[in-house]
Amino acid sequence: MLKFYYPTGTEDIWHKSRTGKRYRLDSLNRMIMLKALILKKSNTEVISVNKKDDSILSLAHTPTLINSYKTGKPRKLAESSGVLYQKDFYRWVVNNAWAHIMAAENALKENNITIALTDGGHHAEAGSGYGFGPINSMLIASEYLKSKRKVERVAILDLDAHFGNGTHSQACHKPWVLSTDLWRYKLDKWSFTKSEKNVFHKKVENSEQYIKLLPDVLEKIEKFKPDLIWYYLGLDVLETDRKGGVEGFDVDTLRKRNQLMxxxxxKLKTSVVISIGGGYINYQLNRLEVQKQKKELAKLTWESVYSSSCR
Ligand SMILES: [Zn+2]
Incomplete structure (x- = not known):
């Protein structure tokens, strides 16, 4: 049975186009499509997460940032991730963190692989959201589990095409967290953390290099002996991706990566939580083609989750 933890309120978060038309961000729309797809599959369960306790946010974020998420003030900080401040924003943010905690608790209890049906927030730094991730749910949940003595060490395996600035910048102060990452793109506004000690990342230029370097990352994790692995599953490595794209990274390479995972x-038998990272379709295409691509991306995400978690 594959268990998916879905933050209640995801469907209530909207974005606005320049002309004022409301639409859903790619990152959220994909979760909703994925959820619909999962509900049709056998041997799966979607657990809707709805929790009020927001004290957990302070495990990885500053009081100023949390307060801005709660009140919408200052607006610039509240919207630093790119997600607009709105009525249900804070509720969704809190549920996001809890979805990761609950997914991890179940994975640890049953020593299996569970899925947080949301973004783990690898760009969110302590004092600011970035890249459509207001909070770093993977770090919040790690701190929570550590405080409850449910883990001693955790590892993050970030296979999204973008640099995990939020995760690295916080993990470098926590020797019990191993933060690993294969990346292709980094924005200047994201902080840079060196690859040393418990932070291990490599920049890749193409798919060949990617597949060659992946075993080094996995070896690091194996040697660290974590109690839990956060697998940040990015599909924006695909060369056709609007915001990402690694040269030569096609669907066959993705399938190869799924198989390696x-x-x-x-082999490790460690508890794992899969968190859904980036994946962006090309809006330059006509409407029908955009719809088709959205469906295909959701299907590919399902396939990747399913095949990576077969053990
Ligand atoms: Zn990304």
Whole structure:
């Protein structure tokens, strides 16, 4: 049984176009499509997460940032992630963190692989959201589990195409967290943390280099002996991705990566939580084609989650 933890309120978060038309951000729309897809599959369960306790946010973020998320003031900080401040924003943010905590608690209890049906927030730094991630749910949940003595060490495996600035910048002060990352893109406004000690990242230029370097990352994790692995599953490595794209990274390479992950998780037998990272479609295409691509991306995400977690 594959268990998916879905933050209640995801469907209530909207964005606005320049002409004032409301629409859903790619990152949220994909979760909703994925949820619909999962509900049709057998041997799966979607657990809707709805919790009020917001004290957990302070485990990875500053009081100023949290307060801006709660009150909408200052607006610039409240919207630093790119997600607009709105009525249900704070509720969704809190549920996001809890979805990761609950997914991890179940994974640890049953020593299996669970899925947080949301973004783990690898760009969110202590004092600011970035890249459509207001909070770093993976770090919040790690701190929470550590405080409850449910883990001693955790590892983050970030296979999204973008640099995990939020995760690295916080993990470098926590020797019990191993933060690993293969990345292709980094924005100047994101902080840079060196690859040393418990932070291990490599920049890749193309898919060949990517597949060659992946075993080094996995070896680091294996040697660290974590109690839990956060697998940040990015599909924006695909060369056709609007915001990401690694040269030569096609669907076959993605399937190869899925297979390598399945083998790795089978070998380690460690508890794993999969968190859904980036994946962006091309809006330059006509409406029908955009719809088709959205469906295909949701399907590919499902396939990647499913095949990576077969052990
Ligand atoms: Zn990304």
């Amino acid at each position: 399945a083998e790795f998780f089978t």
